[in-house]
Amino acid sequence: MAPRTTPTARQQRLGAELRKLRDRSGMSAREAGALLGGDQARISNIETGRTPVSAERVQTLARNYDCPDESLIAALAAMTGERRDGWWEEYRGILSPGLLDLAELEHHSVHLRTAQTASLPGLLQTHDHARVVFQQGVPALPPPEVEHRVSFRIKRQAVLYQESPPPYEAVIHEAALRMQFGGPAVTKAQLRHILEMSERDCVTIRVIPFTAGAYPGSGQTIFYSHGPVQQLDTVQLDQSHGTVLLDAEAQLAKYRTLLHRMEAVALTLDESRKFIHSIARDL
Structure with a gap:
């Protein structure tokens, strides 16, 4: 072969x-x-x-x-065999392999966790919000690539709508919620979408307010994918040159600890919903 x-x-x-x-x-x-x-x-x-x-x-x-x-x-x-024809394969040769690897990682995860400080989680973004994000790229992306990235990001979100979706836990800092990508109307629609998603059984959203002050991991964007066994967990980090995947035991332990500590300073689920609603109401 x-x-x-x-x-x-x-x-x-x-x-x-x-x-x-x-x-x-x-x-x-x-x-x-x-x-x-x-x-x-x-x-x-x-x-x-x-x-x-x-x-x-x-x-x-x-x-x-x-x-x-x-x-x-x-x-x-269970990881063996030839590459399966996942939906992300239609983007091969169009988008970077790192983005395709992220979609495949999400597809096979049994539990998804993320922490965001200055941006909103991709799995919770609306079309309009995502489009503005990609339009800010440096160097500027041509319009067709922007649309490919938007459609790819939205298709990734299908992992939360499948028959038995993995639990998805997101910790979002107030800074990310208040950044008005696309202006007040786009931002309000985005916040309302996050509130709607928080009502899904598989989705847990918690907010870290400015008043929480300093906390471990502040400034980082962390995506943690739980595999079927802990040895197969993976951490994905966004870097200026693309995505980075980490899987060394010490690295996994570090980011599990950071996520736990971020969750410890975040508001409760009910408090978080009320907080997001208040930001949207004031726009």
């Missing part, structure tokens, strides 16, 4: 987790390749996500690596 030329972040993550298990076992790539009737190159391609691997072979490798965690083995096996 020919190697993939552009493995997705999910495929690379599967390979990286298999590499971690192999390293912990002390087995060489040559020895692991022999388990599959291949050689060192085959294992290397699997571990970089370039070569597809079946669920059965993942299980074979994990058990020969003496992995005692059956839940992790099952979760890794």
Whole structure:
């Protein structure tokens, strides 16, 4: 089977987790390749996500690596196979691979958490708000790309409307709520949309007011995706050059702590709804 030329972040993550298990076992790539009737190159391609691997072979490798965690083995096996034709694939070659990886990450998450200080969560944005956000890009994006990004952002939101949506928890700072992207009318419609979304069973929205003062993680935008097991959690950060995905154990622990501390200084759910309503009312 020919190697993939552009493995997705999910495929690379599967390979990286298999590499971690192999390293912990002390087995060489040559020895692991022999388990599959291949050689060192085959294992290397699997571990970089370039070569597809079946669920059965993942299980074979994990058990020969003496992995005692059956839940992790099952979760890794579920990540196998060729790239599935998710809706985001229609944007391949149009938008950056990082954006597609984010949509795939959200699609496979069992729990989504985010904290925003100066911008509103993409999964809660309206068409008009998102369009203004993308029109502020530097360098300026051509109108067709702006519209591609808007449609992509809105399609990502389908994860919250599916039959069994993952829990979605958002902590939003007052600063993000008060920034008038597109003017008062667009902002009021955006705030009303957030209030409507907060009524969904799967959505939890909490506000950090200016009066909360300083708090750990202030100024950061954090997106935390819970996998089927904690080892497969992922943190996504927005950087000026694009999105960054983190999955080292220490990094995951750090951002879980930051999210917990942000939630601790935020208003209650009812207080948050009243707070958002008051901002919208004053526009």
